[in-house]
Amino acid sequence: MKAKGEVILWSLLDKCCEKCKHSKINPCPDYIECRVKGPLCHDDQKCKELRKKRIEELKYGVHGSKIRIPLSSCTLATGAEEIYNKFKEYILEKRLDTEITISGCFGLDYLDPWFEVIMKGYPAAIYVKVKGKDIPRILDEYFEKKDVSNAFALRYRTGKAKGEEKVPLLDEIDVWKKQRKWVSRNCGFINPESLEEYILSGGYSGLSRSLKMKPEEVIETILKSGLRGRGGAGFPTGLKWKITRTQPGNPKYVIANADEGDPGAFMNRLLAESDPFRIIEGLTIAGYSIGASHGYIFVRAEKPLMASRLKKAVEEARKYGLLGENILGSGFSFDIDVILSAGAFVCGEETAMLSAIEGKRAWPRQRPPYPAQQGLWGQPTAINNVETLAHVATIMSYGLEEFVKLGTEKTKGTKMFCVTGSVSRPGVYEVPVGVSIRYLVEELAGGAPEGSSIKAVQIGGPSGGCIPKDKFDLPIDYETLQSAGAIMGSGGIVVINDNNCMVDVAKFFLTFTSAESCGKCFPCRIGLRKLLDILDKITSGNGSEEDIIVLRQLANSVRNSSLCALGGTAPNPVLSTLRYFGDEYEAHIRDGVCPANVCKAFITYTIDQEVCIACGQCAMNCPVGAISKTSSGKYSVDYDRCIRCGTCFIICPVNAVQKVGKKEMVRGEVCG
Amino acid sequence: MLFRKSVRKRWLGVKYVVKLKLNDKEIEAEKGKTLLEIALENGFDIPHLCMLKNLYYGTSCRLCLVMTSRGKLIPSCYYRVSGDEEFIVDSPELREIRRVNFELILSYHKIECWLCNRKGNCKLMDISRKLGVEGLPVCSQCPLAPDECLLTKGILCLGMITLSGCDAECITSGGQCWGCRGPVTREDILERAFRRYKELGFDLNDVLFRAEIFWNSLKEFERIREVVEKVKGDDK
Known part of the structure; x- marks a missing residue:
């Protein structure tokens, strides 16, 4: 309760006393600095203490x-x-x-x-x-x-x-x-729904600094920083803005691409859920520097929390005059709409996203003209990944000197990577660009869990490529990964262990992309389907030598002649596994063996009679009744009836059920 | 200066001309025209399927791909020339890419040429002959409309199961086909064709007997027999 005569600052963003001239109609340019460092326009010890008290409250709670x-x-x-x-x-x-x-x-x-x-x-x-x-x-x-x-x-x-x-x-x-926290520095340690805490942690100082510069100077700063798009292609952000700014046509638009759909990638989600104001700040800076008055955030509809956090953040920023008309007294007006995606993987492709925002079916368009020339509603549009925008906000607040120190010669700064799959410490790690894959997978993510060993990593989601274990010393940057047959993508790293068959992995990713293909152009719609058919043929044991040649030729053709980036990168898993794990394909075709014992056509299950404790669990749970009791009281599998579902393998309490290659089995029987 | 150069020229009625180099041929063309139009005017034959002038420039079929000087593939039906550029319009590499894309289109086409109203004037057929992709039956070349088909008159013709591509007198003039060019390789076409024979009241053994004249020594003939057995077995 408020005691009589006592002044309480309910929010850090409120006025301290009547001397403060800031209002929504006539905003103060030093609003942000003033709120954190105490009143700047008048020297009043009382006001300073009020602010200090509120900061303490924010740090340790109202009651300590x-x-x-x-x-x-x-x-x-x-x-x-x-x-x-x-x-x-x-x-x-x-x-x-x-x-x-x-x-x-x-x-x-x-x-x-x-x-x-x-x-x-x-x-x-x-x-x-x-x-x-x-x-x-x-x-x-x-x-x-x-x-x-x-x-x-x-x-x-x-x-x-x-x-x-x-x-x-x-x-x-x-x-x-071992990480270098740069854009994700606040993640986990501020309240994502509170603008106060973001400003207290140093947020919005980048916008305040940018608005005091000319737009060209902001672009020059970003150009100097050497920041490249973190969405996957690695186009220099400053250059993109410069092109968009110099294009004729008004109004211009800026879009933040938060449609992250790769299986095994969630760094954008983490950023938007933990620190949404950073993205909004970055988008506002982008809007200011290219001369746009409206921005969009395109959010994946399957991530509702991320969308609601961003929406709340936009409302909050609008409430305090950080979006809307005459932001911080600079005369610059800007507003943001949060738009939910149309619910397909292809919406993340930039031209398909434009169609989706316009209210059409999310079909990609032919480039050129690029979105920077003719984008949303035919107007020049700058599209940036949310991580790029977060980088922009961070560079503008903390200065580019520190940023330029990180990274490699060609690519500066840090990148967030999601390491998932067969590792003991899955999570999101932020490291400078250019560290080796080994550093990420083994030192940060802790390597493979006990009882298995790493075989390869899939970098860049379903449209990336597999990189085998002996190439783990490669530095992660755009050029090196591209020459190794993968892409940086959004930065998802799926670790594959030796219990996985690489043909099966390629099939898995291709199943995803062929289902998500929009169907506009033939190479992607039919070509991916055909590639999948061939992989199916190989994994079901009917492959022929010719299939590998057709696979390679068709995959190259699909990659070169597809309309958009989805078709252009979808055959990468096939091509990279063919390049590094060609022997596994050959084993499937020539020897009729699946080296990892995954493909159902090449394996059978047997029960080790010495280990079996005759509990009967396997016989009870077998869906086709292929397991029966033998004369010795133990159980055995009827190979003809078995459908290789693996239920007995999972359920056996003593691990008596074993996966055996079909060929080995036959040989064993002949010898025995 | 009141107006930009291009605007002034347009006002004076002068068309803005760009210099292009297609393969090794240097040509001058009007600015703003599509590359496909220019190439077709200058005697380059670029196959194209999905483009409809002034209506659809969706670049779906990817048959009209040309190569820029940087080695990138772009669809020529969509690309409007704006400056002096070089393109490779026709090369073995490009033809191979077009062929693969066209085969993909054909592979998802339900081929029932004998019932198709566009037979005799089929764009797929034209392109398949230009690119050297075989697989369509003779019916696609036959000048007779579906309701004039010889088979409906009770004359046994092997056009439905024979590979098209010959310009022999018998088929271009609407005569019956004897199957001298060999069978269609796709099994689903064969199956549909034999169903049609059965529908029209032909004994499938008669069809096989006729086919044996030219195809007796072929390896594929065994497969055709299997298809026939399968179609025969449908009733049971």
Whole structure:
């Protein structure tokens, strides 16, 4: 409750006193700096203290303690909502003043669900892999005993809590230390729905700085930074803006492409769910520098949380005059619409996206003319990936000196990578461009889990390529990956272990792209279908030597003659697996063997009579009744009736069921 | 200067001309025309299928691809010339790409030429002959309309199962086909054809007997027999 005569600053963005001249109609150019560093236009100790108090409140909660629980798609999937409810119960039960705020995900997905407890004067502790039933114990320890010894990491030390020396700081932890957090610096540690916290963390200073420069100067800065599009093709962002700016035609448009559909890629989702204001700031800077007055954010409809966070952020920014007319008193007006995608993978292709925004069927268009010349409604349009825009905002706020230090000669800065698949620490890692694949997969993501070994990685999603283990020392940048047969794509890395058959992997990705092909041009619509038919033929054991030649020829033809980037890159999995794992194709065709024992046509299941404990689980669960009891009381498989579904293999409690290549089986029987 | 150069020229009634180099031929062309139009005017034969003038420039069929000087493939039906450029309009490499794309189109085409109203004036047929892609039956070349077909009059003709491409007197003048050019290779066409024979009341053994005259020694004849057995077995 407000005491009599006491002034309370409810929000950092509010006026401190009547002397503040900022209003929505007549905004102050120093609005952002003023809000964080105390009033700039008048020197009043009272106002400064008000602001300082509010900043303290934001950092440690209104009553000196707060719990930060990440609510993003990845943590919600692992049960963060249950933990959130437990917090509420706990606080009601103990009658605490603790504030609960939400945050985004910090990228280390193998640690989900996690949360952070902050209390003024005590270290901020991060607890990971928590379960609902542990919550009261952990909070009791922290709030009552002031004991942090069970925490995973600390954000900072104060030396007052028990067991503090045992727990490392987050910055000292290996996985964290080896990354270079640049655009994802706020992810997980600010409230994605609060503009206050974003501004406090240094946000919007980039926009405020840009609006004081000329648009050409902003473009020049981005050009100097050497930033390249993080969406996959790697076109220099500054150059794209320059072309769009110099094109005749008004109005111009800017679009943020947040339609991320690759299986195994979720860095854009993480960024938009954890730090949506950074994207909006970047888009506003882009709009200012190319002279656009309207921007769009094109969000994948299958990621509803990401869309709602972005929508909320746009509303919030509009409320405080950071979108709308006369932004920060510069005379520049800009507004953003968040548009949900039409629900197909091809919508992420830039020209298809334009059609989708115009309300047409999401069909790609022929380039040239490029969107920079004739884009949305036939007007010059700059389309950027959300990660690129986040980079822009970060460069403008933190200066390009630090950015230029990172990366390689040709590609500067950092890139977020999603490492998924057969690794022990899947997650999103941000590293400077140019680190080796080995660094990402083995040092950051922890290599293969026990009992398996890595065979290859698929970089760039379904339209990328497979890179084998012996090429893991290659640096990850646009040119090197392209020459190795893969693409950077949006940065999804799927790790494939030796239990996977490469023909099957190629088939998997091709099934995806052929289903997602829009059907406009023939090479992609029919060509991918035919490629899939041939792969089907090989994996079902009917392949011939000629198939490999046809496969290569057709894949090259589809790649060269397709209309858009989907068809142009879809045969990459086939071509790269043919290039690096040609022996597996040959084994399927010539020897009739699947080296990884995956393809159903080449394997059978047998039961090891010595290991079998005659529990009968396999016989009970076999869908075709192919398993029966033998005279010895144990079980055996009827090979003719078996459909190779693998149910017995999964269900056997003692691992007596074994996958055996068909050829080996036959040979064994003959010998025995 | 009041207007830009191009605007002034247009006002004076002077067409704006660009210099193009197609293969090795240097030509002058009007600015703003499509590359396909210019190439066709200058005697280059670029196959094209999906483009409809002033109506559809969707670049779906990808048959009219030409190569720019940078080695990129672009569809010529869509590309409007705007400056002095060089293109490769016809080369073995391009023809190979066009052939693959055309084969893909054919592979998803339900070929029932004997029932098709466009037979005798078929664009697919024209392009397939230009590109040297074989696979269509003789019916696609036959000048008789579907309701004038010899088979409806009870005359046994092997056109439905014979490979097209010959310009022999017998078929170009609407006579019956004896199958001297060999059978169609695609099994689904054969199957549909034999169904049609059965529908029209022919004994399939008679058709096989006629076919044996030229195809007796062929390896594929065994497969044709299998197809016939399959069609025969449908009733049971």
